[in-house]
């Protein structure tokens with residue numbers, strides 16, 4: 001039952017296509033370091049490929065028909081693309097789903113303070129992070145500040161070579177005797193993940209402001225550069241992420257090291273497959289890229305929201321065949337690849353894996369019949385009939401794939417979004433790309449797996 005290593009099957013043409021895709025993937029990672037930036041880039045690419053906003057079409061009163069390519073966006077953080085097929089929508093869709101939010105540090109609403117001539121921004125981490133991994137790294141700030149008049153200021157600091165970077169300090173080894181006795185979970189506490197942003201005091205301040213001259217200087221810079229005041233932090237969404245571009249990794253350049261590959265590796269490859277579907281499909285193709293997975297798929301832009309269901313209802317209405325029953329049938333009759341990353345087998349931590357049922361770098365897209373922990377708790381557990389159908393599609397299209405669980409039984413586990421889509425009664429299976437050091441500031445994937453995922457998604461849209 002050992003699965004083949006995809007690298008060994010590549011001819012020159014495959015290699016060229018694989019490298020081209022991985023270059024485009026790295027570009028996407030560089031442009032999309034937050035869910036908002038991802039949506040902006042996705043819409044840009046979709047429009048270039050002939051997609052049009054569903055809302056615009058509806059407001060013009062255009063009828064939606066086979067061959068149409070439309071997209072819907074919710075709160076700039078969740079997006080669904082549809083390529084309308086010739087078959088009735090109530091017969092179901094082929095859906096590629098992934099998430100575009102990643103673990104990071106969010107700036108608090110009242111973040112700015114000064115302590116002993118150093119200025120900081122206070123954070124609250126987002127998603128599952130090992131806090132000790134986030135110190136002493138060059139960091140960047142991305143996000144928006146929305147002013148009271150509704151104007152939105154886009155912020156991106158730390159990515160250009162000439163930009164300054166931000167930073168979180170750690171205690172020097174010489175004084176860390178006590179710190180090193182602590183448990184890893186407590187070495188750096190959540191409340192200590194404060195971003196160092198300044199050390200230069202502003203001169204000639206009135207007496208009442210002299211005590212926080214460094215903070216005043218930071219505020220002056222923010223005001224000059226972005227026209228924002230301290231109170232504007234109240235309505236800001238600012239995310240601290242590792243600074244720098246996605247890189248090739250390994251002397252053989254076989255891997256990608258980058259921030260946010262969970263789950264933008266599945267999001268990007270799903271998008272690329274979707275945008276390349278040129279001919280009108282029989283079954284409507286859909287690519288759904290969601291937010292908030294890392295914090296439980298909550299909120300208006302998470303998978304638990306009605307965003308997707310509402311978009312399908314609008315689509316049916318635009319086709320002139322809306323009914324409550326048609327929406328339910330469209331969802332129930334659909335098939336989905338719910339794609340999220342898998343924990344790649346790591347020989348350095350072999351005790352966490354069961355080797356027969358682990359995901360390996362280079363062996364292609366991973367299918368997880370079930371995830372979860374403690375007796376499959378919370379997992380989707382795809383139907384065997386559906387797993388059979390999916391593996392036939394992959395085999396027929398020469399896609400390298402493997403099956404895995406997330407680590408050893410009762411070792412831990414993790415949630416995905418498959419179980420939420422499954423509530424509609426549709427066929428869903430967890431799938432995705434194996435990642436080393438998942439949820440760390442720099443995650444590692446195999447270029448071959450990125451390519452095989454893309455091939456798998458193309459095949460799925462064609463045949464599911």
Ligand SMILES: [Zn+2]
Nearest residue numbers: 262263340341
């Ligand atoms: Zn994920």
